[in-house]
Amino acid sequence: MEAKLILETQKQYFLTRATRDVNALKNLLVKLRKEIISREEAIYEALYKDFKKSKFEAYLSEVGIIISEIDATLKHIDSWSKPKRVRASGLNFPSKDYIYSEPYGTVLIIAPWNYPFQLAVAPLIAAIAAGNTVVLKPSEHTSHTSQLLEDLLSTVFTPEHVKVVQGGVPETTLLLKERWDYIFFTGSVAVGKIVAKAAAPFLTPVTLELGGKNPCIIDATMHTQLVAKRLVWGKFVNAGQTCIAPDYLLVHNSIKTQLIHDLKSEITKAYGTNPQTSEDYPRIVNSAHLSRLIAMLKDSEVIFGGTYDASDSYLAPTLINEPSMDSEVMKGEIFGPILPILSYETENDIQSILSHYDKPLGFYVFSSDSSFYKKMIETYSFGGGTINDTMIHFGNSKLPFGGVGESGIGTYHGKLGFDTFSHKKGIVIKANWLDIPLRYAPYTNKLKNLKRLFKFFS
Numbered sequence: 217m218e219a220k221l222i223l224e225t226q227k228q229y230f231l232t233r234a235t236r237d238v239n240a241l242k243n244l245l246v247k248l249r250k251e252i253i254s255r256e257e258a259i260y261e262a263l264y265k266d267f268k269k270s271k272f273e274a275y276l277s278e279v280g281i282i283i284s285e286i287d288a289t290l291k292h293i294d295s296w297s298k299p300k301r302v303r304a305s306g307l308n309f310p311s312k313d314y315i316y317s318e319p320y321g322t323v324l325i326i327a328p329w330n331y332p333f334q335l336a337v338a339p340l341i342a343a344i345a346a347g348n349t350v351v352l353k354p355s356e357h358t359s360h361t362s363q364l365l366e367d368l369l370s371t372v373f374t375p376e377h378v379k380v381v382q383g384g385v386p387e388t389t390l391l392l393k394e395r396w397d398y399i400f401f402t403g404s405v406a407v408g409k410i411v412a413k414a415a416a417p418f419l420t421p422v423t424l425e426l427g428g429k430n431p432c433i434i435d436a437t438m439h440t441q442l443v444a445k446r447l448v449w450g451k452f453v454n455a456g457q458t459c460i461a462p463d464y465l466l467v468h469n470s471i472k473t474q475l476i477h478d479l480k481s482e483i484t485k486a487y488g489t490n491p492q493t494s495e496d497y498p499r500i501v502n503s504a505h506l507s508r509l510i511a512m513l514k515d516s517e518v519i520f521g522g523t524y525d526a527s528d529s530y531l532a533p534t535l536i537n538e539p540s541m542d543s544e545v546m547k548g549e550i551f552g553p554i555l556p557i558l559s560y561e562t563e564n565d566i567q568s569i570l571s572h573y574d575k576p577l578g579f580y581v582f583s584s585d586s587s588f589y590k591k592m593i594e595t596y597s598f599g600g601g602t603i604n605d606t607m608i609h610f611g612n613s614k615l616p617f618g619g620v621g622e623s624g625i626g627t628y629h630g631k632l633g634f635d636t637f638s639h640k641k642g643i644v645i646k647a648n649w650l651d652i653p654l655r656y657a658p659y660t661n662k663l664k665n666l667k668r669l670f671k672f673f674s
């Protein structure tokens with residue numbers, strides 16, 4: 217179906233107000249939950265075909281998160297969607313004041329390939345719960361999951377409510393030519409800018425969930441084995457193809473040798489001596505991304521891993537020692553299983569390395585010294601982060617998830633997702649039993665009383 221026609225159909229449907237019936241929405245969310253559970257094996261199969269993702273990782277990072285998001289939405293949708301009474305301003309006395317949540321209308325969601333199920337369905341749940349219609353454009357690079365999404369969502373929703381449009385750049389370009397009421401994009405910074413430009417002529421609001429080069433600082437107070445175990449999980453889950461994966465390490469000189477030793481042993485513990493044969497280690501999504509990653513190894517000192525097999529889209533978990541700041545691996549987001557290890561001596565060294573990059577999406581500090589990690593949290597600007605672990609802030613739907621600067625605009629998850637997809641109307645309902653004359657002209661000598669009133673209510 218042509219983009220214009222889909223949009224027009226959804227706009228008409230939105231006008232019927234059917235998408236705003238909370239009980240009907242709850243039924244749809246229950247149906248979505250049931251369909252996901254009944255297709256659990258098919259979801260695993262699609263993710264495996266796309267890039268050999270293990271069932272465990274698929275549940276942890278795709279299916280489980282979505283079930284929790286549906287459950288939280290079902291639990292709270294009644295209260296989220298009701299008008300909220302807020303304290304009225306004394307200046308408006310007598311009145312009752314409210315915040316009304318109103319859906320934007322027709323929403324376009326553009327999803328990436330790296331968590332192709334979760335990053336498509338999580339924003340969709342929030343957009344639907346808030347009362348919008350949705351056109352979802354999943355990634356062309358994970359075709360099995362995209363097809364599964366189309367089949368699954370068309371079973372639950374009518375196309376005038378939710379429609380999946382598959383395709384790559386040409387199809388997305390056509391969709392972006394239309395006037396949406398909201399665009400939610402997850403992907404690269406470069407494409408995020410294309411989306412923002414396409415939205416600008418219509419002043420369409422956007423959420424941009426982008427990437428960045430996420431630092432991980434490890435100070436001298438840490439036991440390296442625990443750090444290594446948590447880092448190996450955070451960096452090599454999904455073969456490093458995670459927007460909030462630690463991109464590079466900044467480790468204090470005094471523990472660097474021990475940390476490298478422990479990282480090597482933890483990688484071997486997790487994936488064996490040949491990770492290519494491990495059932496738990498995914499593949500690089502396609503040959504273009506594999507070539508991009510292999511190119512990063514050329515001007516670097518590989519101290520572990522570094523092997524690859526293009527016929528299997530495989531790249532081993534890889535450690536790089538002290539890359540120069542102008543090497544390929546330090547130029548941009550790695551988005552793969554390569555971990556550069558840099559060292560520092562002073563906080564100035566940290567500052568000098570971080571200053572090479574824009575504000576990252578994720579930020580990690582391992583330290584037993586609360587004054588050190590609090591200083592890091594307060595000194596640097598970034599989307600969100602975790603202390604003494606990596607990535608797990610993503611798992612709490614009470615925390616906002618999103619970037620700042622080049623890592624993105626806006627946040628979602630839980631209630632914040634509902635709020636992202638609803639316009640907040642501020643409403644004052646003025647009572648008529650009293651009409652204070654102060655504000656009406658002629659003002660003559662009323663200024664003194666006005667000032668007193670402001671002071672009284674401030």
Ligand code: NAD
Pocket residue numbers: 326327328329330331335353354355356383384385388389402403404405407408410424425426427428458459460549551577618619624
């Ligand atoms: P991408 O930007 O290449 O693609 C994302 C989506 O945009 C896809 O659906 C794709 O079809 C579409 N697209 C690609 N080129 C386009 C163009 N020229 N015009 C219009 N649409 C286009 O990103 P990706 O490779 O799928 O994902 C990797 C990137 O996404 C990384 O930078 C990663 O950090 C980021 N990411 C961010 C988050 C987050 O939550 N902030 C999550 C996952 C991934």
